[in-house]
Amino acid sequence: MMIIEWLKRHQIAFPTIALISCVANLAWGEEPLVVDQSDNRGWVFYARPDINLPGEAPIRGIGDHAGGNASLNFSTTLGNDSVRNATLARINFPAPMSDIATFNDLTSMSWRLNHSSTGRYPKIAIWANWEDSSTARREAIYFVPESLAITAGQWDRVVIDLNNSQFKNNGVTTGGVKETRTFATWLQTIGDYRIESIQISYNSPVGTAYESYVDYIEINGTTFDFEDAIPLEPDASPSPVLLPLWPLPVLAGLLVWLGRRRLS
Numbered sequence: 542m543m544i545i546e547w548l549k550r551h552q553i554a555f556p557t558i559a560l561i562s563c564v565a566n567l568a569w570g571e572e573p574l575v576v577d578q579s580d581n582r583g584w585v586f587y588a589r590p591d592i593n594l595p596g597e598a599p600i601r602g603i604g605d606h607a608g609g610n611a612s613l614n615f616s617t618t619l620g621n622d623s624v625r626n627a628t629l630a631r632i633n634f635p636a637p638m639s640d641i642a643t644f645n646d647l648t649s650m651s652w653r654l655n656h657s658s659t660g661r662y663p664k665i666a667i668w669a670n671w672e673d674s675s676t677a678r679r680e681a682i683y684f685v686p687e688s689l690a691i692t693a694g695q696w697d698r699v700v701i702d703l704n705n706s707q708f709k710n711n712g713v714t715t716g717g718v719k720e721t722r723t724f725a726t727w728l729q730t731i732g733d734y735r736i737e738s739i740q741i742s743y744n745s746p747v748g749t750a751y752e753s754y755v756d757y758i759e760i761n762g763t764t765f766d767f768e769d770a771i772p773l774e775p776d777a778s779p780s781p782v783l784l785p786l787w788p789l790p791v792l793a794g795l796l797v798w799l800g801r802r803r804l805s
C-alpha cells in the first residue's frame with residue numbers, strides 16, 4: 542500500500558502498474574499469441590483430401606470457448622484416408638519458446654478441442670530428427686487420446702500429464718515395433734533427441750466422419766489462439782528425378798553386343 546500511495550503521489554501509478562502487469566504476462570505467457578492471416582506464427586496446415594475438393598471442410602473452424610471468432614477445422618470426411626494436421630517447426634518457434642530444443646525441455650502441453658466423439662480426437666505429436674551414420678532419421682510420439690476422454694460436441698481442454706500420459710511412437714527407435722509408454726518413460730530413451738516440430742494431427746478412422754475443431758494449443762506456457770485459416774504446408778513430396786535419356790540407347794546397344802558375343 543505504501544508503494545502505491547507513493548506512486549499515486551508522484552502520478553505514476555497507472556503506467557507503472559500497467560508495465561508490471563505487462564512484464565508479468567510476458568513472464569508467465571498468459572497472453573495468447575493470435576494466429577491469423579497477418580501472422581501465422583509459423584503454423585502450417587496439411588489436409589488430405591485437399592480442402593478445395595467438394596465436401597471437404599475449410600481450414601478455418603468455428604468460434605472458440607473464449608468468444609474468439611475462429612479455430613482450426615479438423616473435421617474429416619468418410620474417406621478411408623482422411624488426414625488433417627497443423628504443424629509448428631522448431632525453427633519457427635516464437636521467442637517465448639526459443640529455449641525448447643529437445644524433448645527434455647518440454648514442461649507443459651495442452652489444447653482445446655470440440656469433437657463429435659468422446660475419444661480418438663485430434664492429438665498432439667512431437668517429431669524428432671537426427672542422423673544415424675549420415676542417414677536422416679525421423680520419429681514421432683503421439684499422445685494416446687483414449688487415456689483421457691472428453692465430452693462430445695463441446696469445448697474441452699486436454700492437458701498432458703508429463704509423468705503419466707501415454708504416448709505411442711512410429712517404431713523407428715524401437716526396432717520397427719510401435720510402443721506405447723508414458724511420456725516420462727519416453728524421456729529415458731529420446732529425452733535428448735532434437736525436436737523437429739510439434740503438431741496436432743488427426744487421421745480419421747476408416748469409414749467414419751468427424752466434426753472436430755482445435756484451438757488454444759499451449760506449449761511450455763505459450764498459447765496460440767487461432768483466429769483465421771493458416772497457410773497450407775508447402776508440397777513436401779520430392780519432385781521426380783529426370784534422368785538424361787541418351788544412356789538408354791547406348792545401354793541397349795551394349796546389351797545386344799554382349800548377347801551376340803555370348804552366342805558366338
Ligand SMILES: [Ca+2]
Binds near residue numbers: 604605611757767768
Ligand atoms: Ca480462436
